Amino acid sequence: MKNSSISKFDIKLLIAVIIVVSFGILTIYSAGFDPIDKLNTGMYKRQIMWFVIGFIMMIGVSIVDYKFIGEFAPYIYAINLFILILTTFFAPVIRGSRAWIDFGLFSIQPSEFMKLSTVILLAKYIEFRERDLHNFRELFIPAIIILFPVLFIILQSDFGTAMIFVPILFAMLFIGGADISHIVSILSIAFITFVIPLTLLYAEDLGRVSVISDFFNKGMDVFIVAGFFLFVATLFYLLHVFFIKKMFRYIYMPSFVFSLGLIFAPIVKRLLQGYQKNRILAFLKPDQYPHDLGYNVIQSKIAIGSGGLIGKGLLKGTQTQLGFLPETTSDFIFSVISEEWGFIGVFILLMVLFFIIFRSMKTALDSADKFGSLLATGITCVYFFHILINVGITVGLIPVTGIPLVFVSYGGSNMMMSMIGLGLLMSIQTKKSGF
């Protein structure tokens, strides 16, 4: 029995992870080297240590039955959230945020572990309400589950970490069986709420003030129109309730989406004025902010682009070695790899990362039970959205926020979280015969 379960464990996934982690350690070594003082910061050694600790944790977790862990999901979530809240209010400020608990030799970032705790609880909840998930009201509890971590992590001034919970939630709800029209509606509201203000801010910055701008900026017109759509939505919703005609859905849902979008859009637009506005404009036109808001992404793109097809070689990346690229061991480690290994290296890295995601997702398909599937999906989402957002930022497709590249970036908490996730995946893989 035990032999057969070990044979189910995905050795290829583990090898892929070891390859990526090695890539990361090598890159941290390179980024930590100072070509002028000929010294290395030695961070790579700590990363090796973190990996070893993570590996031990992975094995420990993989032995434990994930269903057993699932039983404790609310407690794990509650304890982690409690520590997170304590950190938010009592931790010292390190690099601009109160995200770390300092143990002297090392520090721990509870928000990293919160990602896993939240995913475990979401998986448990979705499994529990699986049959009713197509009801819109069932989506409120998952929303509240992520709301607390998001809120306190934003209070820690760690916007990037907070934001990663949102796509994870949507992806898990999607896989878990939520009504697609609900997901599409929420995404549509979000789309209208953010895309209209951004487009207008951009246009206004270019000096193109149009009738549409005036409509959103001045007076109550926009709210009157929103009110009209809300009225239509309510009307058809009541008709739908009384006559139970499915076609009314096609009227009241878009109307509702549209009205909420129109209500939020001007509010968001006003909130975005000022500092956030400059951040957004810096993302859209980084070249206009070369020394402050646009600096990181400009230097990152130069690092990546100048790597060319074959790269400059280990320790030879000028952007990295001469300090033009910021955050070389964490947020912009992908740029370092691109600069020193070139497109060939990056292509291999992304392929291996895709393989990791693919094998994790396959674990979800092969899982013996729904909780295992959903947990595997959640862990996959944690990995995937880190990769997507981190790489998206470095190549200039997503506005700059601080997000590590899983398995690659320097950082103990992120490494441990990722390895524990891997342990959970292994537990799911090995326990499926027990069902």
Added chain:
Amino acid sequence: MSFTSITAKLNEEFRKRVFVFIGIIFISFMVLIIQVFRLQVVYGEEYKLKAKINMEDYVPIISSRGEMYDRNFSLTSENNHVIASNRPSFNLTLIRAKFEDDSELEKCLFNLSRIIDINYTEVFNDIKSKNKWEHCIIKEDVPFEKIVNIASHQHLYPHIKWEDVPVRVYNYSEMFSHVVGYIGSINKDEYNEYKNKGYKYYHKLGKYGLEKQYDALLRGVDGNVRRIVDVKNRTEGEEIGKEPVAGNNLVLTIDYNIQKAAYEALQDYVGTVIVMRADTGEIISLASNPGFNPNVIIAKNNDQVFQELQNDKNKPFLNRAIQTRYPPASTFKLVTAIAALEEGKWNPNTLNYCPGYYILKGFVDTVKQCYKGTAHGVINMYQAIGESCNVYFYNVGYKIGPTPIMKYAEYFGLNEKTGIDLPGEVTGFVPSQKWKRRIFGQSWYDGDTVNLAIGQGFISVTPVEMASFVSGIANNGVIYKPYLIKEIRSQDNMQIIQEQKREKIKEIPLSGMTLNTVKTGMRMSVTSGTSVRLNYLKVPIAGKTGSAQTRSSRKDESTQHAWFVGFAPYSDIINEKYVVAVLIERGVAGAATAVPVAEKMFYTMQSMGYFDDEKQQHQ
């Protein structure tokens, strides 16, 4: 619906959605790979260039500015007169990041303060306020012995470096001030104007005189040191990127000895002296007094001195030889004489009676006094030039009218720039009937004509134009462009790169009779007329004096400007003639003030052997 069928349905839906999600993941990865491909492969070269710009820093090596010598420069001589040169000077510098800590830096500065004049706390605070990796100047222009001291006691002054920053030196200060000029830091307007010509904000630029005129020749081409720098401007390594090319040396046409004589002769006056070789246009001397000390102008923290000079009522920055217009007065009688003779309206032997005054017939008769107010009696044109008789020329002017006089004044270029190679030259002014009507709304009166005939009234000229005009007489109608640069030589090996050639700018056809009359009149001025003081010199001189009254306050004697223009030798055989033009502001009269200055010039030139050829011819 059974429980299992619902489960089966949910499972089927679950599998479907997982595949959709994997599809989304796949597309996301494709997007990332495409974007990386775009950056690295499609635009790779562009970003490689940007990375290169990031890490490369070119530190300029400023080229050595060319020196200036007087015309007697000789490769073999030990005693060349160096008019402008460069003095080595050292700036003490440091980079704060090189020090272990602040206390080491403070100690080092304290040690320095004991051998050079610095306030070490002030310097320390100044350095602290700057970027750690910035190259800070502790003190400028530190003497060489101090540098040697610092270099040999590195343990006392760790990490202290020095850079060689040559300082321009003008060895004869005021004497050459208006000719040589000075250099200065490039200002904003100049930078915008010249940046396309390779000027950088840290360059020095000629601001005045030859320094300005020949800046492009003097400055050379900067070299650079290529440094690989990191984001904090720390250096990984450096190498010579481009060797600097030194600027060219200039050998002037000016003779130090003659310039010195001119400068000394002018000491008690406000005025100018020009000595020019008539048959080439070479300027042998060009002095204007008061002058300024260019070494003071280029020194640091000199704003107050500069302001004082600028506000001085005698305007020391004005090069009176080329930048000021004066009424030519009696020297202009030469133009009137040439016009009358060339137009065939006057015979040089025509006798006129000068009673000492002239009555201009009109609605109300105007009485004009002759020069000195004494009667010249019955005289011809030669005598009228020699003795500078106003009455005679009133008659000439009245007879021929204003037009020929204006025409010849323009022929000789008295209303245009001579083209001398100095910046800021102004033109003289020759009036016309049309001009008077436009400005004053009046027609040209006979009174204007007779005033014009003796160089008074509306007409005004610059001294260099006058010198150019006289060279035209000396050369029988040919005028060469005045110039100040004899040779351009390379700074490295002093070889001649270019030798300046004379440039004929005017050739006025004048009859022998005209030339003979004017020259004889000028000669008589020296032998028996107003310039008789020059007669004792061995070299035969021809000249003409003038006493200009300014229009604004003609009653005030002290506003008379004294002129002398002339040339030597007075000879038909020798072509190598030298023109001397003197103008003294507020001089008493040409004969009294300008002629003694001219005398010093001719005397010095004679003793320096300028007229030796002439002597040989007579032997």
